[in-house]
Amino acid sequence: MEIFVILALVLAVILIIGYPLVNPARYRDLIERGRTSARYNDLCDARENIFEALRDLQFEYATGKLSTADYQQLDARYQTQAADVLRQIDALQAQTQNARGRRDCPRCHAAASASDKFCAQCGAKI
Amino acid sequence: MALSQIAEIGNLTLVLGLVVSLYLIFAAIFSQRKQRPEFLVSVKHGVWVIAGLTTLAVFILEWALLTHQFRFEYVASHVSRDQPVLYTVSALWGGQEGSLLFWVWLLSLFSAAVLIQHFGQRNPLVPWVIAFMAFTQAFFFALLVFITGPFTLLAQTPADGIGLNPLLQDPGMFIHPVTQYLGYVGFTVPFAFALAALVTGDLGYEWIRVTRRWALFAWLFLSLGLLFGMRWAYVELGWGGYWGWDPVENAALIPWLTGTAYLHSIMIQEKRGMLKVWNLALIMLTFLLCILGTFITRSGVIQSVHAFGVSSMGPLFLAYIAAALVIFTYLMYRRLDQLQEENRLDSFWSREATFLLNNLILLGAAVATLWGTIFPMLSEIIAGKQITVAAPFFNQVNGPIFLALIVLMGVCTMIGWRHASPRHLLRNFIPPAAVALSAALALALLSVRDLYGLIAFTAAAFVLTTVLLEFYRGIRARMRMYRENILVAPAQLVNKNRRRYGGYITHLGVILAVIGIVGSTFFQTDIQKNIAPGETVSLGRYTLQFEKLKMTQEGNAQVIGADLSVFENGVLVDTLRPIKAYYAAADQMTTEVAVRTTALEDLYIILAGWNDDGSATLKVIINPLVVWLWIGFGVFVLGALIAMLPDPREAQAVERVRAEKALVGASSATAP
Numbered sequence: 001m002e003i004f005v006i007l008a009l010v011l012a013v014i015l016i017i018g019y020p021l022v023n024p025a026r027y028r029d030l031i032e033r034g035r036t037s038a039r040y041n042d043l044c045d046a047r048e049n050i051f052e053a054l055r056d057l058q059f060e061y062a063t064g065k066l067s068t069a070d071y072q073q074l075d076a077r078y079q080t081q082a083a084d085v086l087r088q089i090d091a092l093q094a095q096t097q098n099a100r101g102r103r104d105c106p107r108c109h110a111a112a113s114a115s116d117k118f119c120a121q122c123g124a125k126i
Numbered sequence: 127m128a129l130s131q132i133a134e135i136g137n138l139t140l141v142l143g144l145v146v147s148l149y150l151i152f153a154a155i156f157s158q159r160k161q162r163p164e165f166l167v168s169v170k171h172g173v174w175v176i177a178g179l180t181t182l183a184v185f186i187l188e189w190a191l192l193t194h195q196f197r198f199e200y201v202a203s204h205v206s207r208d209q210p211v212l213y214t215v216s217a218l219w220g221g222q223e224g225s226l227l228f229w230v231w232l233l234s235l236f237s238a239a240v241l242i243q244h245f246g247q248r249n250p251l252v253p254w255v256i257a258f259m260a261f262t263q264a265f266f267f268a269l270l271v272f273i274t275g276p277f278t279l280l281a282q283t284p285a286d287g288i289g290l291n292p293l294l295q296d297p298g299m300f301i302h303p304v305t306q307y308l309g310y311v312g313f314t315v316p317f318a319f320a321l322a323a324l325v326t327g328d329l330g331y332e333w334i335r336v337t338r339r340w341a342l343f344a345w346l347f348l349s350l351g352l353l354f355g356m357r358w359a360y361v362e363l364g365w366g367g368y369w370g371w372d373p374v375e376n377a378a379l380i381p382w383l384t385g386t387a388y389l390h391s392i393m394i395q396e397k398r399g400m401l402k403v404w405n406l407a408l409i410m411l412t413f414l415l416c417i418l419g420t421f422i423t424r425s426g427v428i429q430s431v432h433a434f435g436v437s438s439m440g441p442l443f444l445a446y447i448a449a450a451l452v453i454f455t456y457l458m459y460r461r462l463d464q465l466q467e468e469n470r471l472d473s474f475w476s477r478e479a480t481f482l483l484n485n486l487i488l489l490g491a492a493v494a495t496l497w498g499t500i501f502p503m504l505s506e507i508i509a510g511k512q513i514t515v516a517a518p519f520f521n522q523v524n525g526p527i528f529l530a531l532i533v534l535m536g537v538c539t540m541i542g543w544r545h546a547s548p549r550h551l552l553r554n555f556i557p558p559a560a561v562a563l564s565a566a567l568a569l570a571l572l573s574v575r576d577l578y579g580l581i582a583f584t585a586a587a588f589v590l591t592t593v594l595l596e597f598y599r600g601i602r603a604r605m606r607m608y609r610e611n612i613l614v615a616p617a618q619l620v621n622k623n624r625r626r627y628g629g630y631i632t633h634l635g636v637i638l639a640v641i642g643i644v645g646s647t648f649f650q651t652d653i654q655k656n657i658a659p660g661e662t663v664s665l666g667r668y669t670l671q672f673e674k675l676k677m678t679q680e681g682n683a684q685v686i687g688a689d690l691s692v693f694e695n696g697v698l699v700d701t702l703r704p705i706k707a708y709y710a711a712a713d714q715m716t717t718e719v720a721v722r723t724t725a726l727e728d729l730y731i732i733l734a735g736w737n738d739d740g741s742a743t744l745k746v747i748i749n750p751l752v753v754w755l756w757i758g759f760g761v762f763v764l765g766a767l768i769a770m771l772p773d774p775r776e777a778q779a780v781e782r783v784r785a786e787k788a789l790v791g792a793s794s795a796t797a798p
Binding site for chain 1: 128131134135138139142146149162163164165166167168170171172174175179330331332335396397540541549550553554596599600603606607623
């Protein structure tokens with residue numbers, strides 16, 4: 001009786017862990033996808049951090065912790081950083097969209113990201 | 127099934143756990159190095175298998191405890207037949223073997239939680255995180271398999287067990303170890319992510335962002351562990367206080383200090399890209415101190431270094447700590463050129479600088495406490511004689527450190543990032559300083575004569591004002607910027623920036639706790655007197671009339687109590703009954719104090735002894751303001767919970783990122 005329970009337990013563990021190794025082909029794209037999204041991840045994080053910093057800056061200014069000159073200088077710097085990151089994100093998106101079959105604005109043919117509902121250049125509906 | 131077979135299965139779960147953990151380390155690393163995703167999926171299954179195995183082991187041990195299977199050595203030494211069910215359940219974490227099993231069980235559940243959180247997002251850090259968590263699991267499984275197993279059987283079945291140490295039979299001790307361990311084990315997750323970041327070279331803010339909530343979770347539970355431990359000491363140990371700088375207390379406090387430093391300094395990395403090496407070092411320190419805390423609490427090594435050799439647990443713990451330290455430091459050294467600061471400190475008068483100072487002070491307190499804790503051990507090794515460092519050392523060293531910390535807490539919130547202009551600083555500084563000075567003056571007029579107490583109260587008043595002012599200004603700014611009314615603005619203020627205002631609420635809690643600590647430390651009064659029935663003892667406004675001694679049998683204990691009538695300014699306000707309980711099974715006496723709590727002070731009475739003639743020796747203590755310590759903790763926890771809640775903005779951002787990422791992922795998958 002005891003030996004059966006032990007055997008069953010050991011067997012179950014081996015089966016559960018070993019099962020994915022039987023058919024490796026199914027998981028081939030897993031690592032590839034992870035790598036592509038890593039850089040994207042970083043950029044999106046950077047974007048959120050800068051937005052957060054901007055919001056914080058506004059609030060700190062409103063609660064009187066910053067002088068106007070400091071506020072303006074910092075605000076300008078964060079705006080530049082944000083613009084830079086947004087550009088990079090757009091570029092990366094355009095790149096991956098190209099690989100998949102690009103999405104252009106039907107009117108002015110500017111590159112558009114997949115989540116865009118309207119063209120950023122001319123405002124036409126996509 | 128026979129008992130020996132059940133024990134066999136219990137042991138098997140641990141052995142299998144060890145084997146699978148070792149496999150996970152290999153498979154996780156192999157999947158990354160050789161780009162073999164099928165092994166990653168196998169790792170995922172393995173994590174679930176380990177969670178299942180540990181759960182089975184815990185289930186078997188709990189079953190044995192609850193059904194009084196005294197042939198299990200662990201059951202016989204931690205449960206007795208007359209023990210209440212609650213403490214039979216908690217016997218799982220009441221002893222060494224059980225608590226190590228509890229540790230590894232929590233760790234296996236946390237590993238599974240990390241997978242649920244991140245596997246779907248294909249976070250490249252996760253395989254390395256799992257590899258390290260499996261390494262830690264393997265270590266604890268090895269302890270359970272080779273050194274100190276919970277499923278060891280006795281040759282014969284005793285009629286009854288020894289029972290849980292009566293001191294631990296208290297609701298506080300039911301919950302304290304659980305919260306403490308949740309904290310200790312919880313810090314494994316951020317540390318594992320830090321390690322993974324070092325391995326993969328992905329050293330941006332990512333590893334901190336994804337583990338910020340884990341770190342807060344672990345830290346919150348460390349705080350709760352401290353709270354329940356202090357509360358237990360206060361009502362159960364019966365010496366009038368709640369903190370004695372005992373090694374076990376210190377072992378819980380030290381990682382809390384470094385963890386607090388970490389939670390503050392990661393904000394600087396997030397906002398300014400600075401302190402990257404420092405943050406890595408802090409999370410390493412915090413995690414290793416958690417392991418050290420487990421070791422100190424569980425091995426008895428502080429009482430005597432000889433305990434170190436009795437079981438081979440000591441060297442193994444040290445080996446584990448050394449291994450983690452070496453691996454992490456090596457990886458950090460290899461990545462040093464990638465850990466350059468993105469910004470410099472602009473000015474000493476900036477929030478960054480005050481955060482840095484706060485970090486140094488917290489670390490100073492941690493080092494001082496650690497030194498005092500391990501000094502007896504070192505002195506025994508070096509001089510052959512144990513020199514104990516008592517409470518006065520800790521109070522003298524840590525008192526000023528904590529005072530500086532409190533003042534800094536106020537200064538910090540007033541200063542903006544990067545650079546504070548002197549004019550603004552002054553404007554922000556004047557109101558709290560004025561309030562603090564008036565508070566000092568008022569207290570002096572109320573004839574508060576203790577200098578340290580006076581200084582500490584003044585500091586507390588200063589910080590309290592800065593925090594309240596912060597809320598006032600925030601609310602005003604919202605009313606102006608968003609045209610919200612006075613009822614909506616405060617709620618929205620907290621709601622829209624939960625991290626910041628959750629943090630401030632936590633500070634508020636700390637200040638309330640400080641008021642409680644200062645009051646009960648510097649202004650405690652006491653009296654001890656032997657009185658016969660009918661006689662009275664007086665302290666402050668209180669007069670206690672001793673009615674009689676009463677002996678009863680309660681549960682598994684023989685109880686003797688002194689019935690007292692409490693008069694406040696001559697009016698009968700309460701009846702109290704401090705007791706001593708004798709547990710025959712363990713041949714141990716415990717004290718249960720009687721406490722009358724008001725907002726101003728605790729009347730705390732200990733039955734110190736009794737005589738055959740019916741007289742009793744009472745120790746009466748007045749602990750001013752001590753209730754604010756517990757209330758402060760409550761506020762503190764509330765603040766930490768608010769800071770932990772998902773930020774609506776952050777949730778939106780994550781949602782957006784996820785949607786976009788799915789797109790990028792899908793397109794790359796179909797790319798040639």
